[in-house]
């Protein structure tokens with residue numbers, strides 16, 4: 106019996122993980138499931154998997170969770186402290202699938218058990234990559250990537266030596282605005298940004314895919330996880346989302362990973378690693394798909410990728426600042442306070458503002474340093490949202 110916990114079980118990745126676990130329920134002892142606002146689904150999942158404890162990060166929803174679990178014998182808890190305590194419960198395999206910087210600390214704490222951390226929460230590596238990897242090494246824990254591109258790179262590297270890798274290419278669908286002209290992008294709405302052409306994902310990552318901020322996070326994630334130099338990591342726009350990543354070796358070979366746009370593949374790979382096991386995803390019919398297209402991304406319309414390269418050069422705490430500014434910009438876009446293209450402007454202003462203040466270049470020594478930068482970047486970004494036009498960067502709502 107393997108002890109398993111899922112952080113963010115009520116989300117898109119979390120629910121897919123629950124579905125895969127239910128197929129082999131007798132092999133797993135479910136320790137903790139955590140969610141946020143969706144306590145009805147959390148309770149249902151906890152009952153179905155007979156979890157020891159269900160935790161809602163939203164303390165106000167604890168009475169509702171308790172009521173939904175009444176008579177089940179499953180413990181219920183609520184709030185941030187309870188969430189972190191759930192990470193302290195020993196488990197052998199932990200899925201980190203909370204969205205945003207909120208997912209960093211639970212995953213970090215779970216590494217202390219020395220088991221496997223299946224990492225969907227890419228923000229953890231962006232904000233605190235070196236700290237996270239060092240913590241895993243300290244406790245003999247294994248981190249497995251769940252992001253589809255990184256799972257693809259990981260799979261292409263099985264049996265290979267990292268010093269023979271010349272380059273890594275991660276693909277991007279290009280999102281719903283792939284072919285939109287720049288003028289139209291400024292007026293893109295939240296609903297349009299959420300309508301991802303290929304993947305069914307949570308709302309926030311869907312919007313990040315439309316702006317290519319998701320790909321920007323993934324560039325940094327590739328750099329941190331695999332230790333590949335930034336100038337050896339490329340992004341290719343590939344509208345079909347069939348090839349997820351390619352690894353180029355020093356003999357000229359390119360190893361590509363192909364699969365359906367279904368996260369159950371990458372989750373299942375992390376669940377069954379180092380073995381493979383039959384997973385209920387569509388089998389590709391390449392004759393029907395017939396063609397695979399690749400183009401270079403447009404840095405003018407999608408500046409997020411350029412910003413990611415700035416972060417990879419700066420290092421220090423710039424990843425934490427980048428992610429926090431991006432999350433603040435995303436909230437402001439969702440709330441209608443800024444327009445779609447202003448998200449990148451806001452992140453850029455925040456990064457360069459903080460760097461000018463000398464706040465980004467020191468290497469973080471602890472999660473406390475990462476948290477401090479995160480708070481600083483959110484405050485700075487909010488301050489810029491409140492500032493009308495300055496330095497040629499207008500931050501007013503251009504939507505509609």
Ligand code: NDP
Pocket residue numbers: 112113114115116117118119139140141142143144162188201202203204205207208225226227228251252253304305306307308309310368
């Ligand atoms: P969702 O928005 O669908 O789910 C997020 C989960 O986190 C939910 O369980 C949510 O609870 C919970 N949550 C939200 N805010 C908090 C908080 N402050 N504290 C604790 N829990 C919280 O996200 P996704 O499943 O799409 O993504 C999860 C992570 O995986 C992200 O980091 C994303 O970038 C990454 N990822 C996702 C992919 C996908 O296909 N979806 C692909 C690759 C990576 P509730 O819903 O109950 O409020």
